[in-house]
Structure formats: C-alpha cells, structure tokens
Amino acid sequence: MSETTNGSASAARVAAAIGALTLRATRAGLYGRLTSGVEGVDATTYPVLSGLARVGPVTATKLADAIGMDRTVTTRYATRLQEAGLITRRPDPADARATRLALTDEGERAVTALRAAMESFLAEEMATWPPGEAATFAMRLERLTESLAQGEADRSG
Amino acid sequence: MSETTNGSASAARVAAAIGALTLRATRAGLYGRLTSGVEGVDATTYPVLSGLARVGPVTATKLADAIGMDRTVTTRYATRLQEAGLITRRPDPADARATRLALTDEGERAVTALRAAMESFLAEEMATWPPGEAATFAMRLERLTESLAQGEADRSG
C-alpha cells in the first residue's frame, strides 16, 4: 500500500499536528508572544477582542455564541478589555435589557496590529509554497476545523 | 490583485482557523468527546498518555520535555493515569533518582483506541480529497505547527 494514496497515514500525521497545536504550551506561547505588550489582552481575552472585530458591535450573548464561549466568561473578559480602554459598553436602543459591545479606536488599532503580526508570520511561511497551494490549504483547514467543532455542536444541540 | 495568488488572504483564513481550533470550547469538545468513557483520561491527561506511547518508556522529565509540558504537571497527571491502571512507574536501572514511566497493556489498548477514533474521523474527511492532497496537507500542517511552536522555544531558550 503506497503512502501517498493511503489516507490513514496522513490522518495520523494531521492528528499529531492538531495535538501539538492545541497543547497548552504551544497555545500559551503563540498567543502570549503575540499579545505581550498590549494592556488587557492575553490568550484568554483575545478571542473576545478578535470576535468583536469580526462580527461588529453586538450584544454580549450574541458575541458569546459567535466565538463559542460562555456568556459569563465573555462578559467578564469584556470588562477587562473595557478597563483597558479597548471596548465600550452602550445600551442597546432596541432592547433595554441588552448592552452593545463595540471596539474603541484603540481597540481597533490593537486588533489590527495583533492580526497583522499573526498573519505576517503565516504569510512568510506560506510565501515559499507553490502558487495556489496556500488557498487550497486554507480551505482544507477551514473545513476540517468546522467539522471538528461541528461534531461538538451536534452533541450539545 | 488576485485572491489565489495573494498569500495574505490565505494567511488570514489560516489564522482564523487556528484561532477556532485552539479555542477552549473546540478543544474541550474534541478531546472530551474522544476520551469520554476511558477512566483517568481527559483532555489534560491525554497528552501524557499519547506522548508516552509515542516516545516509549522514559523518565518523567524527558517525557515532559517531549510533550512540552511542565515536569510537575506531568508527574501529577502520570499519577492519575497510574491510578487508572494505564501506566506504571518503575525505578530507572541507570539512575536511582529517576523513574521510568511505561504504558500497561490496558494503557496500550486505550491509546490505540483513542488514536483510532481520532484518525478515522480525519481519514473520513480526507478520503474525499483529490489523490495526494492529504499527504501534502499533512506535511504543510506539520511544518506550520513546528514553526509556530519553534518560535516559542527560541524565545525561552
């Protein structure tokens, strides 16, 4: 059985890589290095900041759903980011119970800088790949990640 | 500027996928589902069990280095796995200070089953890809993961 046509050998390598990537030391190092120097942002609050930038001004509950994080955790981390001057809380005009979270100008700048740092690192690695391969890789990784996360959503819903 | 030849667009998508993959909810769901039903194994102890299977019988310190985990955490999780009957501790014949960790037969079976579950899921997804693409993807992901983890190793060493 040839290696190039045997899917299970590749699957094992992908499983090992995912294991290494999700290992605490790797994550902490990756995001810790990335966010060091930005007040209020670390590996735990980064998803809130990044998610808010992606989905735009929203309520805490909707943001929590969007980033796959608990409501209570989201609101607590939002407080930290607010104290650091990166996000604002304003009453939702459509619902007096709700609060709309939004990035401040400083928050926008922080997100832009953090994303640029991460993306430039990846882009540097991917620049050496054959033309078109980066786009294919990105698509495969996106779909694989969705499948892995989806399995969980199926279970709890 | 075309999308297919612009590396930064792909880099942004890869960055987002890595963010989703390393998110706590995704990790917890993925490994929690995987290890449920195996006594003593969860998302935190799995790296110890899996790492021991990969590098073979070793001392706790060497295993800790191999899996990028703290010595104190490794020995504590090893105790849990030992209590569950999955690993054994034996004196190292070459160094009276050291202890050799090794999988029991039950531990071997647990690792085999857990890996098979993870790999079969990935293999199923990858089976639909064009021939050869799985191997390329595995190689790219391996190298990218190494680079991301390496950046951290460079920093602390």
Added chain:
DNA sequence: TATTGTTATACTCTATAACTATA
C-alpha cells in the same frame, strides 16, 4: 552543586448557580 521526582502553595481559569432588570 546540580538534577530527578514529588509535593505544597498560591493564583488563574472555568462552570454553575443566583440575582436584577426588562421583555
């Protein structure tokens, strides 16, 4: 004096429940 394994301590993160205000 350095290293191995381990335990103790304090600290952070997370999950569950409970509370207030509004729908």
Added chain:
DNA sequence: TATAGTTATAGAGTATAACAATA
C-alpha cells in the same frame, strides 16, 4: 415566564517554590 447582563461561589488547572534523594 423567559431573557440579557452580571456577579458569587466553588471547582479544576497551572506555575512557582520547596523538599528529599541521588548524581
């Protein structure tokens, strides 16, 4: 009665320091 936001509590994970035994 249900939902949004928030806070309180307890539990789990982690890092740092310290210890005894051996190199």
